[in-house]
Amino acid sequence: MCQDARVTRVAVTGGSGKLGRAVVQELFDHGYEVVNLDIAGPPANTFTRVDLTDYGQTLEALTAIDSRYRGIDAVVHLAAIPGPGAAPNAITFQRNVTSSYNVFAAAKAAGIRNVVWASSETLLGLPLDIPPDYIPLDEEHPPRPESSYALGKLMDETMAAQFCRWDPSLKMIGLRFSNVMEIADYANFPSFDEDPSLRKWNLWGYIDARDGAQAVRC
Template identity: 45%
Template sequence: MIIGVTGSEGKLGRATADRLRADGHDVIGFDLAGPAGVGFTRVDLTDYGQALDAMLGVTARHGGLDALVHLAAIPVNGLVPDAATFDNNMSVSFHALFGAVRAGIRTIVSASSITAMGFPYEVAPPRLPVDEQYTAAFNTYGLGKVLEEQLAAQLVGWHDDLSITALRFTNVVDEGEYDTFARAAEPDYRRDLLGSWIDARDGAAAVSLALAAARPGFEVYNVAAPESGTAAPSRETAERWFPGVPVADDLGEFESLMSTRKIRERLGFTTQHDWR
C-alpha cells in the first residue's frame, strides 16, 4: 500500500515508517520538519487545506493514499499551555481524519493514549488490569484523546467501508532510553503509567498489525509491553498502588496493569524487546 504517516519524525513515527517500509509498503511521512526526499512532505496539519491536499496527492510524492497512520500531536501536557495543547491536537486530528475520509481513504490507524483511560491514576481505576472498556480523562491532552476516539467512532457511521483503529499507546521508549529502567525497583516508579511502557519498535509492530487486520468500523486497542516496567510482581504492585481495587484472578506474575489481552488475542500482538 501507499501509506501516509503523520508525525513521521516523532519517536513512534520514525519507528512506524521504518517498520511499514520493511513490510513492503510505500510510506510518505507528513510532519512540520523532516528529511528532503521522496518519502517525506512538510505539512502543517493545523491548516485543513494543507491536510486535505496532502491526502489527495502531492506532486513527485504520491497520487493518493491507500491508508493513513495518524500519529501527529503535541505529545504531552506542559509543552504549551493546556488550552493550546487541546486546541492543536483536536484541530490536527479532525483535519487528518476528516481530510482522509474526504480523500477517499478507508483505512486509518490513529494514535490514542493511556491518558484516555485514567492517567495519571490519582483516581483509582475500577479494576486491574485496566482494559479498553475504561475511558476517563484527567488532563487536556487526555480529554483530546477521548474526544478523538469519539470523533472516529462517529465518522465510521458515515461510510460502511471505513475502518478506523485507535491504538492507546502508553509511554514510548526508544532503544537508547533503557537506562531509565535502573529505577524499576523504586516503589512508585511509573505509577502514573500503571507501570506500563512500550518499545517504539514494538509500538510500530502494533500499527502494522492494525493495518493488516483493518475491518469496517471502529476499534480500540491498548498498546503496551505485555510485562510491566516495574521490578515487583504485578499483584504486589497493584495492592500497593490501588488498595481494594479488584484484580483479575488470572493476572500474570509480571503482567502489565495496562491490559494487553485484547490486542494479543485478536491481533496476535507480541513484543520483541524487554527491559529485563
Template identity: 50%
Template sequence: MSRIVVTGANGKTGRVVVADLLEHGHEVVATDAVGPAGHLSIPELGVPLLVADLTEYGQAFEVLQGAEAVVHLANIPAPGMYTPATTFNRNTAMNANVFLAAQAAGLGRVVWSSSETTLGLPFDTPPRYAPVDEEHFPLPTTTYALSKVVGETLAREISGWSGIPFVGLRLSNVHVPADYAAVPGYWADPHARKWNLWGYVDARDVAQACRLALTATVRGATSYVIAAADTVMDRPSADLIREVFPGVPLTRELGEFETLLAIDRARDVLGYAPAHSWRDHVAP
C-alpha cells in the same frame, strides 16, 4: 504494496513506524510539521519528508491524496509541553482535519494514536480494577487526554458516516532502546511510576501494532491498549498492586511481571504480540 501516509513521521515513534512499513514493502508518504523546508530527505527516515501543518484542513487533505490508508501519529505527544488549551486545540484540530480529509479522499483505513491517558492516568485516583483494559474509559484528567477522548468520538462518528474503519491505538509510554538504561532507576520507589501502572511499550512494537491495524478485520471505530507484555519493574506485578493500590481488585491471576495495562483485545483482534522488553537490554 500499499501507499500509506504516516503523519508525525519525524517523531520518536514515527521514524520507527516508517522504517517498519518500508521493511514490509509499503510505499510511505512521510509528513511532519517539523523538518527541513520542502520535500527533502532525512537520511535516517529513509524517505523524503513532506512538511505540512495538519491544523490546516487544506494541507491535511493534500497530503492524503492518492493514499490507501493513513497512520496518524501527529499530535502534541504529552500533557505539560504546551498550555492546556493549546494542547487540546491543536490535537483536536489535527485529528479532526485528518479524519475528515480521510473521508473526503476516500481512504480505506485510518490508524491513529490515541493514548493510555484516556483510561484515567495519572492514577492519583486508583483505577477501579487491574489490569486496566479498554472498558476503563473514558476518564480524562488533562486536556491532552481529553483531546484523545474527543478524537475517539470523532473517529466513531466519521467512521459511521463514511464506512471507513478507524483503529485507535491507546499507546503506553513509548520507549526506544536508548531509554532502557534509565529503567533500573525506577525500581527503588514503586510509587514513582504508579501513574501508568508501571507500563511502557517499545516503539518497535508500536510499529507492529500500526502495521497489523492496517489489515486487521475490523469494522467501525475500535480502540486497543498497546503496551509491552511486562512492566518496567523488577518486582511481581501482583505485589506492586497490593503495595501501592491495596484496595484495587485484580480481575485475574497475573503472570510474574505481566503488564497491568491489558493487551488481550489487541492480541485477539489485531494479532498484536509484543516482542521487545527492557529485559533484553538491561539485566534485572
C-alpha cells in the same frame, strides 16, 4: 494493513517522532511506500512539511503533492503534541483535536478507507491520582480523562466513531498506546527498579516503539 494487499502507499503523520520513526521503518521494511507528513524532518530521510491544523494543507497532503506522490491508500495518524505539559493546555487540546479532525475528514474526502491513529492510555485516568475502578486496566474501564491531552484523545475516539457511522466503509482503528520507549530509554530503567514510585502514575506500563510499529502495521 498487513492483511490488505491493495494498500501500497501509506501516509504517516508525525513520522519524524519517536513512534513515527519506528512506524516508518516497519512499513518500509515490509514493502510499503511511505510518505512522512510532519512539521519537522527526521535527521536522514525526506519528508513533506504539513501543518495538519490547516484543513487545506491536510487534504492536499492526503491527495497528491506535485510529482512526489499521487494518491494515498492508508493513513497512520501519529502527529500530536505528545503528552500533558508539553504545551499550554488550550494549545494541546486545540492543535491535537483539530489535527485529528482534519486528518479524518480529509481521508474521508480523499476516499481513503484505512486509518490507524494513536489514541492513549491516558484517557483511562492517568496519572492515577484518583484510583481506577479496578486493575489491571482494560478497554472496558470507563474513560476518565484528567488532562487536556487525555480529553483530546477521548474526542478523537468519539470523532472516529461518528465518521464510521457516517460512512460504514471506513475502517478506523485507534490504538491506546502506553508510554512509548525506544532503545536509548532503557538506560533509565534501573532507576525505576530502585524507586518504583517513579512509574506508579501509569501502573508501570510502557510499549517499545518497535512493538507499537508492528501493531500499526497489523
